[in-house]
Amino acid sequence: MTPNLYQPMNAEIAETIEESPTIKSFVIVPDSQFKFDTGQFVELTLPGEGEAPFTPSSSPAIAEKMEITIMKAGRITGLLHECGKGQRVGLRGPYGNGYPLDAFAGKHVYIIGGGVGLAPIRSLFLTLMDRIGDFKSVVCRFGARTPEDFIYKKTLFGDWQKLPGVQMKLTVDKANGDWDGHVGVVTTILNRKDVDIANAVAVVCGPPIMMKFATVSLLDFGFDPKSIYFSMEKNMSCGFGKCGHCMLGRYYVCKDGPVFTYDQIGKYPNIWE
Amino acid sequence: METAFISKLKPLLDAIAETMDVYVPAKVGEHYTCRKYDADGVTGPELNGIRMCTPVKEFLFPLRELAAVFPDPVDPEQVKPFAVFGLKACDLRSMEILDKVFREKDFEDPFYIARREMMFAVSSDCPSPGESCFCNVFAGKPYPESGFDLNVSRVADGFLLQPGSAQGKSFLFAHAALFGEVPDALLAERARLRETAEGRLAQATRDFQLDAPVGQIVERGYSSEVFDEQARTCVECQACTRICPTCHCFYLYDTKQQDYFAKMKMWDSCMRIGHAAVAGGANPRKMLGDRLRHRLMHKFAYFLERYGIDMCVGCGRCIDGETGDVDIRTVLKMLNDELLAQGQKAVKAAR
Numbered sequence: 200m201t202p203n204l205y206q207p208m209n210a211e212i213a214e215t216i217e218e219s220p221t222i223k224s225f226v227i228v229p230d231s232q233f234k235f236d237t238g239q240f241v242e243l244t245l246p247g248e249g250e251a252p253f254t255p256s257s258s259p260a261i262a263e264k265m266e267i268t269i270m271k272a273g274r275i276t277g278l279l280h281e282c283g284k285g286q287r288v289g290l291r292g293p294y295g296n297g298y299p300l301d302a303f304a305g306k307h308v309y310i311i312g313g314g315v316g317l318a319p320i321r322s323l324f325l326t327l328m329d330r331i332g333d334f335k336s337v338v339c340r341f342g343a344r345t346p347e348d349f350i351y352k353k354t355l356f357g358d359w360q361k362l363p364g365v366q367m368k369l370t371v372d373k374a375n376g377d378w379d380g381h382v383g384v385v386t387t388i389l390n391r392k393d394v395d396i397a398n399a400v401a402v403v404c405g406p407p408i409m410m411k412f413a414t415v416s417l418l419d420f421g422f423d424p425k426s427i428y429f430s431m432e433k434n435m436s437c438g439f440g441k442c443g444h445c446m447l448g449r450y451y452v453c454k455d456g457p458v459f460t461y462d463q464i465g466k467y468p469n470i471w472e
Numbered sequence: 473m474e475t476a477f478i479s480k481l482k483p484l485l486d487a488i489a490e491t492m493d494v495y496v497p498a499k500v501g502e503h504y505t506c507r508k509y510d511a512d513g514v515t516g517p518e519l520n521g522i523r524m525c526t527p528v529k530e531f532l533f534p535l536r537e538l539a540a541v542f543p544d545p546v547d548p549e550q551v552k553p554f555a556v557f558g559l560k561a562c563d564l565r566s567m568e569i570l571d572k573v574f575r576e577k578d579f580e581d582p583f584y585i586a587r588r589e590m591m592f593a594v595s596s597d598c599p600s601p602g603e604s605c606f607c608n609v610f611a612g613k614p615y616p617e618s619g620f621d622l623n624v625s626r627v628a629d630g631f632l633l634q635p636g637s638a639q640g641k642s643f644l645f646a647h648a649a650l651f652g653e654v655p656d657a658l659l660a661e662r663a664r665l666r667e668t669a670e671g672r673l674a675q676a677t678r679d680f681q682l683d684a685p686v687g688q689i690v691e692r693g694y695s696s697e698v699f700d701e702q703a704r705t706c707v708e709c710q711a712c713t714r715i716c717p718t719c720h721c722f723y724l725y726d727t728k729q730q731d732y733f734a735k736m737k738m739w740d741s742c743m744r745i746g747h748a749a750v751a752g753g754a755n756p757r758k759m760l761g762d763r764l765r766h767r768l769m770h771k772f773a774y775f776l777e778r779y780g781i782d783m784c785v786g787c788g789r790c791i792d793g794e795t796g797d798v799d800i801r802t803v804l805k806m807l808n809d810e811l812l813a814q815g816q817k818a819v820k821a822a823r
Contacts, residue, residue, distance in 0.1 A: 201580045201582035201585050201586075202582065203539075203540060203548075203582050204579065204580070204582070205540040206540040206545050206735075207540065207735070209542065244726060244735070245726070246543070246728070247728030248726055248728075249725060250724060250726060250735070274751075275751070289542055432750060433748065433750060433756070434749060434750050436723065437724060439579040440576075440579065441573055441574070441720065441722070442722045442723065442740070443720070443722075443742055443747075444721070444723075444747060446742075446748070446766065446770065447756065448769070449769075449773070449774040449778075469756040469757070469758075469762070470756070472755060472756045472758070
């Protein structure tokens with residue numbers, strides 16, 4: 200018989216990491232090997248409760264486990280936040296197309312992220328680091344509401360600041376405690392001189408409002424709509440372009456995305472809703 | 473064996489029912505629904521004049537089905553052969569469309585395929601198409617030409633049976649004793665009846681002819697206000713999508729059973745307000761007009777682009793099933809007229 204597309208692979212939560220007041224990372228160990236490309240997504244099932252789409256935040260180079268960073272946003276994510284080590288879960292996928300790394304080669308990679316949007320970006324970032332020599336530079340502009348709201352604080356405030364070939368700037372909407380960095384939304388730390396635009400690609404992932412205004416800035420800087428990449432979040436359910444929930448104009452986000460260029464989707468209304 | 477003749481339907485259905493369950497049309501009020509054939513039943517089989525209300529997708533992709541069991545997967549139940557009698561050309565075309573989706577290479581739906589392979593499709597001609605039928609607008613005909621195992625055409629004093637597949641041929645061969653020879657006069661009669669039906673259909677749809685390819689009409693009308701205007705009477709009953717033989721949106725949900733977990737698959741509708749909503753509440757198709765636009769764009773532009781076929785067979789079920797007053801023909805015609813008007817304006821401007 201034809202293999203069952205709807206059958207999840209069994210897996211287990213091996214560890215949970217508190218990232219911010221509303222965001223947790225889950226280290227998930229699948230019962231058998233589960234390969235993915237950076238930017239692809241998986242459907243995570245909480246048995247008996249439901250399923251939701253997430254883009255892994257870990258490097259695809261690590262095959263035996265994956266990390267998924269989840270913000271408490273609805274019913275399933277709320278229930279997942281209550282799960283601990285040892286919880287059995289299901290995994291389907293990976294689905295869709297990841298970031299076209301070969302198209303990024305020889306270019307500056309300008310990464311703009313905010314909030315939980317840093318999850319897919321972390322996976323991309325780790326993948327880029329494995330072959331950093333292939334890119335002219337990696338320039339990151341990340342934001343969060345407050346310093347506590349940054350996820351991956353340890354690496355973000357630590358090692359990632361010192362990597363060769365990487366330039367990183369962080370900002371918060373609202374400072375508190377001993378934050379002495381920039382204050383303002385992400386677009387306030389974007390500058391047309393950050394990268395050589397003619398030789399760059401931009402990757403944007405974050406809250407819809409941030410993606411919308413970051414795109415406005417990038418277009419204003421002169422970025423080609425074909426060089427602005429998004430990781431889109433829609434209601435992906437089946438994962439293979441049949442159930443219809445995630446359709447964005449002519450595209451199935453699950454199958455044709457979730458990574459899209461502005462050139463592909465910019466013409467549709469309500470893409471940020 | 474080529475075309476055969478039989479004077480009554482009952483022996484034909486009894487012969488099919490020897491080896492499989494058969495589903496037949498049953499008249500309820502002015503419509504036809506579908507019931508399981510009972511060879512000993514009081515009511516004999518009848519041939520439906522137009523398509524049944526029941527879309528054929530119900531047999532291939534049921535309203536609700538078990539999609540997966542875990543943690544320990546179980547083999548799905550073996551599908552037994554079954555026959556559906558009284559399918560129409562539009563139903564056969566809807567199967568061709570669903571095949572594109574559920575038999576797509578690398579993404580084959582095992583449940584659909586299992587049922588599809590076990591189905592014996594017995595179709596029939598439409599001697600008098602209904603008021604909401606418009607298959608001819610999408611190059612359809614009121615009689616099947618392919619996609620069936622066996623096709624039945626009513627002629628004087630009986631029925632002509634035409635095989636359309638190896639299974640259909642072997643069925644006729646195996647039951648050859650039931651059938652008579654087909655004189656040329658009967659073939660000529662069938663051709664005449666078909667021509668009459670085509671004429672009736674052309675007459676009934678004369679006000680609904682489109683002046684450009686439908687994909688172009690909807691694409692060019694993307695920003696038209698027609699969608700919002702026409703969605704005004706929609707009460708979001710979703711009947712249009714549920715009864716549509718080509719709509720195939722579904723919803724996956726999980727349940728807890730005593731000693732296992734199940735993933736279920738159930739029909740859904742893109743006309744439902746929460747269809748595209750994500751966790752956190754964002755919804756790209758909040759307004760009814762947005763959803764109507766998406767439904768038509770999907771049917772006539774996006775699907776065609778992806779699979780090379782329109783996702784509408786012109787069966788008119790959505791028009792009959794509708795609680796509000798949204799008529800797909802009217803929406804398309806209004807977009808068509810807007811496109812014509814734009815064209816005329818452009819010509820004037822050029823002068």
